[in-house]
Amino acid sequence: MSGVAIVTGGSRGIGRAAAILLAERGYDVVVNYQANAQAAAETVAAVEALGRRGAAVRGDVGSEADVLAIFAAADALGRLTALVNNAGVVDRPQRIDEMSVERLERMFRINLTGSFLCAREAVKRMSTRHGGQGGGIVNLSSAAAVLTAAGQYVDYAASKAGIDVFTLGLAREVAAEGIRVNAVRPGIIDTEIHASGGLPDRVAQMRDQLPMKREGTAHEVALAIAWLLSDEASYTNGSVLNVTGGR
Template identity: 65%
Template sequence: MPEIADKVAVVTGGSRGIGRAVAMLAARRGWRVCLSYVSDAAAAEAVVAAIADAGGQACAVRADVGAEADVEALFAAADRLGTVAGLVNNAGVVDVAARVEAMGAERLHRMMRVNVVGSLLCAREAVRRMSTRNGGRGGAIVNLSSVAARLGGAGQYVDYAAAKGAIDTFTLGLAREVAEEGIRVNAVAPGIIDTEIHASGGQPDRAWALASQIPMKRPGTADEIAAPVVWLLSDEAAYTTGAVLQVTGGR
């Protein structure tokens, strides 16, 4: 990818957790950052302010990635910030622990709409801008998968695991589709990470409760996921595409 002076990274779900850590690190590495959030405007603006205080440029856009019009508005805002050259598909949802037999259609549709459809819609907009076939200058897409895609999430999150399995397949397929068009597509699959997402599933202490199942005997941090994500965005990963990088503490 040629050097782009005003390169923009779109980071979905960038107001907290892994998304916030990615946005902050990307800004430190020279990216302008356009981050999305769903409900917590104060948290999103705090990330923008922190980036600005450190000398970077950022904007925050309220956007539900599962809604096509919101995704289009998010990328329109990114266009105003500079040249879109990176996308981090981080936005995602979990739900309360449940067996498949107890899951209703509303839960399942939400799980797939946000975690899968949202990632595809954002990637679509990114490819339209980055692809040399479309007159773009190339770029990189990093999807957030999960160790759950490999482990299955039995008894708790089979639907979430299935959604992340779809992300793994999507990563490989899109990588091969656009490899000749200057776009690299990879994924990072975190293990148990100590972020706020566990509270949204009704288990705020889940990360440390599962520490004994992790070979390193601790959950990871958001910063420990942000580092490989931002590396995959960078030219240091110039020959890496179609990869799903496991960052799991050995799990």
């Protein structure tokens, strides 16, 4: 199913890889970003180089007004058929007894509330109950959801565990309305998110502990996202697909 796809946090990493791969598969793509306008522009340029239309929209998915602006940009391109809830943050390693309420509020607002808000707007456009023609939603979970990230960022892990439950619940709510909702659960992937959490060398430090003795790539996660949105996954709904190399 082609049409218009929104990829939140699409300026780099997994989001950028997903945006480009979806463009290869026939989607016009709205790339949401929060701060790095240059990176978002480069992603849009890659989308357009593939003969598809692209748009970059700055916005914080934890802000309702920003989410509405993101979806308005998608409406301008055509019929929304895909949402990739990829935007998310980590923070510096801390124990729970060190965490501030400000940190916790930011973590859950962006990682969890943001996905709810974006999914809400997507359902309004895709659901046959609202006059839509169906579509697909893929949420980004994390292996941390089951591994807990104890001593580093249990708040991040908890937000991603929330994504797992949210995925299953939403999938059941809209299954009869033409919408499939699934998630991917990446493991150690070579992206910039580790540096943003204060652990720029985390991938190298973890490599020997991984079953496959290597990290994953953003493209490998994007392939899983694209498959879940494709007709090849037409009977896959409410699933969380591990992309963890066996970890």
